[in-house]
Amino acid sequence: MIEESTLAQIKQKLRAYNLKATQQRLVIYKALQATEGHPTAEQLYEMVSKDNPSLSLGTLYKTLEAFVAVQLIKKVACEDGAMRFDANLSTHNHIFCTNTQEIIDFEDKELHTLITAFLKRKNIDNFEMTDFQLQINGQKVNPKKKVQIT
Template sequence: MRASGAHIDLSALKEALSCAGLKATQQRLVIYQCLMATDKHPTAEEIFEQVRPSNPSISLGTVYKTLETLVDSQLARKVPVSENKMRYDARMDSHHHIYCTNTGEIIDFQDKELEMIIRQYLESRQIKNLEVQNFNLQIRANKLNPEQDILID
């Protein structure tokens, strides 16, 4: 569950879909909400299994299609990983990922200062013929105690 809480306002999601010019269908709402409510970077299959109980007629194809739509509309992003399947993330603010080698988790890591340090450095480097859009740091690490959460500050 995302730290910010289980409940994401449905009407806000509806609004977001409309703003992107998308029909706010039941399926899209449910899938989008599911993705917003987690910090686990789920696969299409995982989202499907999660929403199925309360939406028994939803189809896996729709989950795939909806995720593609959300990505195209900048409401979600792909998170490619070493396993051969795609993961998704509805957090669109700039943040980094910690790939936990012993637990397999992908932990979000936001850090304004690090953000700024890297941006400033890249600006100072002035790579010719290149316009930097955004960046994210992938950190491979392992938990000392796999049972416990990590503690960021």
């Protein structure tokens, strides 16, 4: 489902935007891509720090910002006040647990079709839509178990 970019693809994308393919950037991108869920900058920092102790938090933030600008990743504002990041670029929806602040991604073609059809019938004046997502709010029953839509 999730289209993982290869290293070569990432480098190419960076090049296209005049961004140098530094070790730090590749490490950060790979870490985010390997992460399930939506880590905060701080969480991502912990992950990459293990193998790259000299990588600074400032660099991490700048890198994430650059990636967002280039649309290599997405940024999601979260109710706990922290930004979370996501390498999954495909249009997808969110299940949000108001207790744990977790965001669970899900994709559903049928839902996508349904909403697309609805929006085609409507007209949004003075607005260019790029994409949309459904957010389902609620609470996990067992916070330690996974949530799954079937």
